[in-house]
Amino acid sequence: MPSSDSEDFESADEGHSSPNKKERKKRLSSSNYSDNLELDHEPQKFQDQHSTTLKESTKKQANPEDGWDDFDIDEEATETVTEQKESHTSKQESTAKTGPTQSGWDDFGEWGDSKVNEESQDTMKHQKQEVSQPVTDHPAPQPKSEGWGWGWGVDSLLSTATAGISNLTTQVSQGISTVLETGIGAPDPEELARISVKNNDSKPKSAESEEIENTEAKSDQNVNDGAFQFGSLFSGVTKFVETTGTKVIAGGLDTLETIGKKTMEVLQDGDPGLAKKRAMLGLDSGDKLVLSQVLREAKAKADEEDLMREAKREAKEVHYETLFDDFEGLVHLEALEMLSKQVSMRIDERLRNAAPDKRHDIKETLQQVAELCEMPEEEDDEEEQEEISEDTSKPDAFHERLQRATRDIGLKLQFQPLIKQYTEILTWFEETETDIAGKAIYKRAVSGLAQTTALCVELYHKTAEMLLVKNRRSTADEADALTQMTVVLTRHISDLATQFTEKLSGHPSESKEQINGYITNVFLEAGNSSKYIENAFQLTLPIIQIGAV
């Protein structure tokens, strides 16, 4: 029985659940990350690209590759990711190169058409609002054909730039993510800023200088592309672009690094080397990686595992056999069974080897010992219990009874663990508030019974081992002592069950039905416990018998 049971129930201690919680917390937080990442996936993708562009153009930036380097070091398995990223990068590189001249702008051509026409008819103030908004959103220069109208718009913007600078600042910082998002192919702000600084070393301060600058800008437009007309706009905002831009870029890189690292953590959570996820996504066969899919999978998996763990932990907490195993009861029972089997074989061997006339005697002796070990009727022990003084504490009385029962066994048995555990349960009874949940009492009852039973089984196991190495056997005394000990232990179990059920039935608030369910279960588990104990006693029988033959 124990061996088959043990296959079903094996686990570590119940007490182990608190680190579990900790781990769960960690897991939850990482799922949050995956949540965010999933939501932010689009912007992030663009940010990735953008940052790559930034890298290309601004080598001055303090080692901007850090975040990605980490990826490479962390895990070779991200090769695919990296590769793909690189393909983005190279694509991005080409876009970035051609961007200022053609492709990037074409994308915004349509927008520019309608916007600019409107603008030219609108009032200045209105125009300012109109323009400043799109500028922050789409810092892409206009196609040449629309260049003039745009140029004027820029002028007027410049004249009001100083006034609107704070407004613009907030818009830029708000809009920066949008810029990053939609800004594929657009030259990055810092580059633009640098160009405009070069072109406008002395910044216009008055309306006159603005006029001059405007001409410059216009000529620039004529000669070159809209980059410079746009550059002149940026000249007005160079300072803040420089500061804000650097801040944003620096902060952005840090954020990217953090996001990148966290992403890998989430991806690798419970899946070192990403082996499972790679297999799952068929990445090894060269399929393209879809980041959002990986993240979704990772999150779903983490969520599912959380749920499973929670449910299992919950189930284990009130699962008698699991708890019994956790308290090493099962393994002691198993070891006792091994001993019992081995000793039985030795007895059988002795029987076989004995002379025919002796064989009958041996069988008789074995039978007698077995009879000695039969459990007495209930009422026998009532008197004995009364002998223990009323003043004795419950644990002491229990100890006293155990010692009396095993007085003649000729071994020094260790009852301390049982006594200690009983004391703990009694303390729990005293300290527990009356309004404790019924479920909590039930849990404590089941775990208390399981632990007591495990300790009892351990006691039989240890006793059996000591009997086997005992020098002078006294079979009758041993049989009697262990029988009485079994009585004391099973009574102790039913005592415990009664105390727990009293606590349960005295429970005020919860539904009667629920409480009755708990009470029934406590008594069932107590019956379980008694069976385990009697079973352990029966396994000890051959060990008592062998002393006599």
Place this chain on the structure above:
Amino acid sequence: MVDPIFDYQFRLILIGDSTVGKSSLLKYFTDGKFAELSDPTVGVDFFARIIEVQDGTRIKLQLWDTAGQERFRSITKSYYRNSVGALLVYDVCNRSSFEHIPLWMMEAKRHIEPHRPVFALVGCKVDLVGSDNKNGARREVSCEEARMFAEENGLHHVETSAKTGLNVEQAFILVAQEVYNRIQTGEYKVEDGWDGIKTGFNRPNGMDFNLLEAETVQSTCC
């Protein structure tokens, strides 16, 4: 204290002469504590701890701490059979405990058959070496000698101290990893009727806990 969910359970047995430090080694491994004085083990005691092997698989090690005393020898023999790994423990300051290692190993092989366990040769009490305490402990087994013996017999070797914690964890992880590797290569299998390796009931694939709930009130009779 650990998360109680695990994928496999390995049963390991610790054998070796009495007082070499088997129980102390286990106490440190499972509890992180060292007791200057401890009672000799009676028969067998049990310890358990969950560890992770390299790929993150969670392994519950069920550790059988056998009594080294001669008088328990006949009893401890009965406990060998269901072990998948055996730690052969000696005291680096006790020559004869090392000289008995081949006997312990033969004993283990004989009783664990037909299974072939993973063996590790574990030297204990290295903290005593070179210390000027009143025990006057002196190294009697050199590391080279032990290593040579280990190599000849295909064992892992490690020297530990349950007092300082040196290599204690490593000794067990070494064995667990080797057992796990042999599962991966198919050399070891989970078998009915043999408890050396068992799967944890918490494999993350099913509704197994529902089944457990259902049989909460089951008979415990054989």
